[in-house]
Amino acid sequence: MELEVDGRAVRLSNPDKVYFPEPGFTKRDVAEYYLAVAPGVLRGLRNRPTTLQRFPDGVEGEFFYQKRAPKGLPEWLPTARIAFPSGRTADEVCPTEPAAVLWAANLGCLTFHPWPVRRDDTEHPDxxxxxxxxxxxxxxxxxxxxxxxxxxxxxxxxxxxxxxxxxxxxxxxxxxxxxxxxxxxxxxxxxxxxxxxxxxxxxxxxxxxxxxxxxxxxxxxxxxxxxxxTIASPYSLRPRPQATVSTPLRWEELDEVSPADFTLRTVPERFAELGDVHADMEQxxxxxxxxxxxxxxxxxxxxxxPPDHPKMPGEPDRVQPSRAKKH
CATH class of the missing domain: 3.30.70.3300 (Alpha-Beta Plaits)
Incomplete structure (x- = not known):
């Protein structure tokens, strides 16, 4: 099937494939979820190098983190070169429009992990x-x-x-x-x-x-x-049985809510009512x-x-205290 978003058609292969077996949510449900919250999820991703956490066989199957832009990248989806702690580099996708989110969802991406930088300056977090x-x-x-x-x-x-x-x-x-x-x-x-x-x-x-x-x-x-x-972007689905969502909140809501309140099924209704409650953050x-x-x-x-980082200037010994005592 094809979904149209902002004038761009995005192909969805095998839309009935089940991604969340317990509630029965399919790839189509995931795509329609991201379409419903597109302005919010895009705010968290726009122009950011983004790692895609992909679950080709759903949340009960194996997953992997796609750091490098995959083959077959649409010509309208830009990338940015980022440098890892090792000094190696990679070109990561940088979503700039809602169609990019749906394109990734078709690849089995459930959770988006954007860097805290923009593609025009990948060395200085914002x-x-x-x-x-x-x-x-x-x-x-x-x-x-x-x-x-x-x-x-x-x-x-x-x-x-x-x-x-x-x-x-x-x-x-x-x-x-x-x-x-x-x-x-x-x-x-x-x-x-x-x-x-x-x-x-x-x-x-x-x-x-x-x-x-x-x-x-x-x-x-x-x-x-x-x-x-990186951490899950605002409005990202999480690979949990009930398809919970990393959901932006207002401070006054914190004492009233539970993480289980926010799922693929409930967040679109909240978004339709309240919009993106963090929309002003970019100002x-x-x-x-x-x-x-x-x-x-x-x-x-x-x-x-973290253990995969090279030794950094001024860093203390990277040795577990109980092991250090044995020596």
Whole structure:
């Protein structure tokens, strides 16, 4: 079948193929979902190098991350060259119109993972993405409490955040920033804000990289701002049995909702009623100067990078504490 979006026809092969067996959602359902929320999902993807998380046989089958633009890329879909921590490069797709989202959905892409940069400047992020990740013994409501406290921290340092569900148990808070800082700067800013949040909520929030040191707390995953780390875009479907959606929220909603409220079936109705509740985010771009001054003032230095990153300047030993003690 063909779907038409903004005057462009997109072919959908095998539209009755089941992608979410439990509720019975098909490829056609996925495509129609993305058509219904097209302005919102495109806001999060527009001109951003984007990794496609593809599930050719649905959520119960194998999946892979498509970082390089696939063969057969439509001539109207641009790409941008990005550099990985290893120094290798790749040309990634950069959606600029809703048809690009449907084209990816036809390839079995359920979740979009955009970089926090635009294709005209791939070295300077224009978003901080703060991931509040519940550890064992905590849940979404603990993440909500942390998010409210984070909102106060952001305000204290001249920043403003826009929250969304992760589609799982956690929350993401986005902060639009001026694109004049490096990935390292942005990561340091998130570390500083995370440490301040940890100071305000001792025992409830942690920035400890090693799981054995986190305890029952909300982990501020600062490494989501490391180069080549991405999180699910706003309005992305998540590969969970009920087809949950990473859904933008208003701050006043946080205490009233659950991640299970937002699915392929429910979010289009919400979008039709409210529109994209983060539509105004693109009108803002904040300075990181105060957050970076906080990082320097804290004097605690850097934290470990992900294991696939090369050793970085000022990084502490990347050794699990329990193993270090044995030596």
């Amino acid at each position: 978003e901080l993405r703060i991931d509040l990740d519940p550890q064992p013994g905590t849940d979404f409501h603990d993440a909500v409490r942390a998010a409210h406290a984070l909102r106060e921290v952001l305000d204290a340092y001249g920043l403003r955040g826009w929250p969304k569900t992760s589609g799982g148990r956690g929350l993401h808070v986005y902060v639009p920033v001026e694109p004049r800082w490096t990935f390292t700067d942005c990561r340091h800013a998130v570390i500083a804000l995370g440490r301040e949040l940890e100071h305000r909520m001792p025992g409830e929030v942690t920035t400890q990289w090693w799981k054995e040191e986190r305890g029952e707390a909300i982990f501020v995953d600062y490494n989501q701002m490391a180069r080549d780390r 803002h771009a904040f300075s990181l100067e105060a957050a970076l001054e906080l990082y320097a003032h804290q004097g605690a230095g850097d934290l470990p990078y």
